[in-house]
Amino acid sequence: MSLPIDTIRALANEHPKPGHLHFQYGTAGFRTLGVNLDSVIFRVGLLAGLRSKKLDGKTIGVMITASHNPEDDNGVKLVDPRGEMLEASWEAHATALANATTTDTLISTLDQLVSSLRIDLSKPAKVVYARDTRPSGASLVASLEDGFRALNIEARNAGITTTPILHYLVRAINTKETKEPYGDDTEEGYMQKLSGAFKKLVAGKPAIPPLIIDCANGVGTQAARELGQYLGSSLPLVLHNTDTTSPGILNHGCGADFVKTQQKLPPSLAAHLRPGQRACSLDGDADRLMYFYLDDRGHFHMLDGDKIAALVAAFIVDLVKSAGLEEDIRVGIVQTAYANGGSTKYLSERLPVRCVPTGVKHLHHAAEHYNIGVYFEANGHGTVLFSPETQVKLAEHQPSTPAQSTALTHLNNLVQVINQTVGDALSDMLLVEVVLAHRSYSGIEWDSLYVDLPNRLVKVVVPDRAIFKTEDAERRLVNPPGLQSKIDDLVRKYESGRSFVRPSGTEDVVRVYAEARVRAQADELAFRVAGLVYDETGGDPAQRPSEFL
Template identity: 75%
Template sequence: MPELPVRAIQVLADAHPKPSHLYFQYGTAGFRTLGSTLDSVLFRVGILAGLRSKRLDGRTIGVMVTASHNPEQDNGVKLVDPRGEMLEASWEVHATALANAPSTDAFIEAVSALVQSARIDLSKPARVVYARDTRPSGPALISALEDGFKALGVEARDAGVTTTPILHYLVKAINTKGTNESYGDDSEDGYYTKLSASFKKLIAGKATPDTVVIDCANGVGAIAAKNLQAYLGTSIPLVLENTDTTSRGKLNDSCGADYVKTMQRLPPNLVDVMKPGQRACSLDGDADRLMYYYLDERGQFHMLDGDKIAALVAAFIVEQVKLAGLESEIKVGVVQTAYANGASTKYLEERLPVKCVSTGVKHLHHAAEHYSIGVYFEANGHGTVLFSPATQEILTKHEPSTPAQSTALNHLINLTQLINQTVGDALSDMLLVEVVLAHKSYSGVEWNSLYADLPNRLVKVVVGDRNAFKTEDAERRLVNPPGLQEKIHELVRRYEGGRSFVRPSGTEDVVRVYAEAVLRAQADELAFRVAGLVYDEAGGDPAKRPKEFI
């Protein structure tokens, strides 16, 4: 039985010492913090990824080096499991333990303990595919990661600079290659070919979509969007903006999906680009989030966020399932979090089942797997559609009895190819939105009028200890501190259409307060009054008290 290559690990680990004053935690987005502090973490993740692959009989694991929508100075790393899904939750604990071992000896002990407790057969091969976004800290962190691979003897494939969704695609394509469940050719070319071919089939016979402006956040999405544009040809006219991936400080700076969602306005440099009636969308720094918007005839900005995308897409899929004559066999459902706008939930609940889960992609993805077709989008623009294996088999085998059924069936089959089912994918989701708009002959105005968002406000309160806040009912109800939830209820009852919830951040000592009401001024007021309760009752940091109630 082979043993751990302790000497090789020791030599290379010594070159990547852990900073003694820092604690690293693996969360939904993996490890994420200042890029300058992550050297030891990347080395250790290289070894962890190899061990994960060995544990799964040599199946390929993905490693993505990115901090998504965060500022440029941040960086991060996350692991991708063989089906292109996020790392199994039980291994998040192992990742955190290995990252925080204080010394090389302690790290080797932790690795040995993991090998024993997880029953890892070290004779199995270790295979990993890895990639990074465009951050300046990327190359140095990749070098540390590669040292981890070297220490364990991992067979590693460098996918270079690419988007997070493409890395997820590659992981699934590599692991399904040559099987009945083949996901596509395991190359970037395979990804672009799959998306563009299915898009062209889905809009065949429809009017060519209007020109779409894409804000690429000055990130890796700019490279992918340009490549995809070449494959799409004349099927959809695209104008790419914010494509500077080389100048320092540009990534996600006053642009990108997070900026648009948070500020609820156009990126400043699109003000002179956008014309009234034109629609546009923003990607985030690693192209896994999508935010749509348009200017009306008066030049007024209107945002079409993840909730609006979910409503548009889910209603279309339900329609196609009915037209194909499959509504008795295929059940479509939508998964949301408490951050979903109340008006979107009401609109969807009138059409199909809706489930609310805790915040975090892993919760949404897992819940969506319980439907024949599960649609999930966070309000921030991250989401996808999952077709269960049984559903894909039904679509393959179903014999339509009319031309209309045959057309709808083909649309559903092509949607399974257009949608990146491994993870939220801004470029795949953008093409999906454009397909639905083409089929419905909708402009941004018609899409936006499916329902009117309730005004809402999000406030952040800095606290001494976020762990003092405990929630239940998909984070919609506080159970700790005692008595605080009753006071929030009392406040909410005073506002028409009022709704508010409080939840601790998963990554920093802040508590997030969400509120909505029928009128904008009331939503704002409710949010800050609830934030005041949090501050008064739970010892918020006086220096960080939200300005509106100082």
């Protein structure tokens, strides 16, 4: 069987590649201005079909979203059969297809992929796809559907939904009628699974006070509203920033990325949040979560991904011990260099901590090496992975005491409340609420688990980021030669000092992160290291990075 060349050609001609643009598939898939993505999305439709055929007709997911980005942006990513991110080796294939300059080049590239990957074109191809609420989403879905038509792909439209729900659907579809069904392959199945497990976990606990949710004016609005109906009085949800139709307000002045980068309360919540009350922000596609509260003086306190990791990991370690399984189940946590030093110190005293390069794919893969692997980026994206063997052990283990039985039941319910396919703001929110209920913590007690070291992130524009090479999970520079030793000399001058430099994966900038015991010193260290980076590239001294620029 060969490619349907005539059909592909006719449809591809309707989606020509803009000649002046180069596209790159990265951790977040393709992402750029929505108006530039027509050809890319069409070709992703083709690639999804080939990926499904390569995997004997397993269902592949396609999500059209730009997450926390501004509304004019959009993007697309593929989801592999177990709900995980696209296999890394296929990122290059996606990039090659997206950058084929003409229809003839595109067809030639498809032919080469089929041949080199030994794809049996007679195999079926199945895809499930969805989008967020961005205005460009509808037209991009039409482009994607043309890609499906070109290869006669069996496609299921999941409509407008969150990224984590799409990931859930992919895994649920592919595990249907197997020994390990993940759940009913509908959005209702997702809601029932998470809410049902949550209610069991908080049964018998004192009533949980209402939780304020900033929905970022994004697709998480509808999902949170539906989840609230399933939760009922077990967790009252109060939703804000729920306008998904007015132009220009998605992620604007609200949402998880705003809270993390600005480190302040979304202005729209100022009149609604009382001192001590818990609140959280989702991002535009509901895969990131940031908690926060105001103290008695009205000061803002952020509880980011590092704080979530510390809360959750310590709770799971305690449950494993209480269940009498500490010798059989190894719990570990995975962080990146951006994790706050305070969190790393707190966690390393309780369980193994591993640092990996920035990017969800690195975190997820490393977490799979533990029986229970916890990973959260500081930006609020993360989840907990229970290995298949661990899930069997938890299901079959015979407790010897009532306390062990209770802990075991809690662990089995945690398996259900956690979306293990990807970081999921709503699932993580339920997980946090479970731990707070069991610990009888308010945001204040949670925040006091450890003290964040003051930190600063500075961006340095450089002519060529490719000259900067790193090692040790991006924590040390190996190129340009000698620059790391200069950084080390600076860091030694600051109490609890730490700094690292890494090139951006998407733009010609270098990011400088610094920590120190005192805020002013963290700022000073960051800008002094940024100055070293700038000097290394031979820039104009008049434009050297400064706190005042």
